[in-house]
Amino acid sequence: MPDQLLLTVILPAYNEAKVIGDVIDEIQSAIPCRIVVVDDGSSDNTTEYVRRKGVMVIRHLLNRGAGASCMTGISLAREKNWQQVAFLDADGQHVATDLLALKACMEETEADLVIGSRFMHAENMIPRIRRIFNTIANILTNTFCKHHYSDTQSGFRLLNRRAIEAIDLYQDDFSYCSEMIIQAEQADLKISECPIFVRYTEYSMSKGQDFQVGVMTAFHFLWKLIFK
Numbered sequence: 001m002p003d004q005l006l007l008t009v010i011l012p013a014y015n016e017a018k019v020i021g022d023v024i025d026e027i028q029s030a031i032p033c034r035i036v037v038v039d040d041g042s043s044d045n046t047t048e049y050v051r052r053k054g055v056m057v058i059r060h061l062l063n064r065g066a067g068a069s070c071m072t073g074i075s076l077a078r079e080k081n082w083q084q085v086a087f088l089d090a091d092g093q094h095v096a097t098d099l100l101a102l103k104a105c106m107e108e109t110e111a112d113l114v115i116g117s118r119f120m121h122a123e124n125m126i127p128r129i130r131r132i133f134n135t136i137a138n139i140l141t142n143t144f145c146k147h148h149y150s151d152t153q154s155g156f157r158l159l160n161r162r163a164i165e166a167i168d169l170y171q172d173d174f175s176y177c178s179e180m181i182i183q184a185e186q187a188d189l190k191i192s193e194c195p196i197f198v199r200y201t202e203y204s205m206s207k208g209q210d211f212q213v214g215v216m217t218a219f220h221f222l223w224k225l226i227f228k
Contacts, residue, residue, distance in 0.1 A: 007033040008082045012069030013090035017044040023092050024053045030096035038069040067176030071169040078164055086158045094156050095197040102158040105194040112163045112189035116156030116196035124198050141178040146185050153177045156196055163189055
């Protein structure tokens with residue numbers, strides 16, 4: 001596959017030394033791709049483990065947040081003229097073979113942005129607290145959208161070149177998930193959702209947003225959206 005057509009997988013990571021090597025191995029086994037890890041100011045050995053795998057790593061000096069890491073990846077994709085960029089969580093929650101499903105969905109629907117939806121797959125065992133948080137976040141986000149989306153907070157996404165050029169994230173925290181969708185709609189990008197599997201482990205449940213942080217993130221997002 002010509003280098004310019006190669007899928008780029010970007011892993012925003014914060015203190016993921018325990019699992020990052022396995023996540024990289026799984027992705028490399030699933031699909032030919034370029035992998036880039038954005039180390040968001042980790043205090044552990046995340047960067048060292050990534051380099052041992054021979055994978056490109058960009059390191060933030062300070063912990064800036066998931067949104068800032070995602071925007072670093074998008075900015076790099078613009079600079080390098082990469083045509084497709086996928087974002088996965090670095091905690092092992094996502095199943096790498098679903099990258100194939102997102103690529104197929106993008107091709108079939110001619111979407112500019114494909115969101116991997118945990119709630120479109122009946123087999124997923126999603127913890128109750130995560131379902132509650134995501135229901136609230138979906139209601140808040142969909143209020144500002146033209147269309148309805150089943151999983152507005154999913155970090156598993158695929159962007160084509162139009163989306164890479166159009167999206168400029170200003171939210172450094174987890175509210176970037178909602179912001180990306182709203183910006184994509186404002187830019188008249190086509191958005192599709194694709195069912196994905198998800199794995200919740202004790203480790204992955206310790207990462208990301210808990211309920212209190214999630215609610216505060218949602219209200220900060222709405223405040224910035226309304227009063228920006």
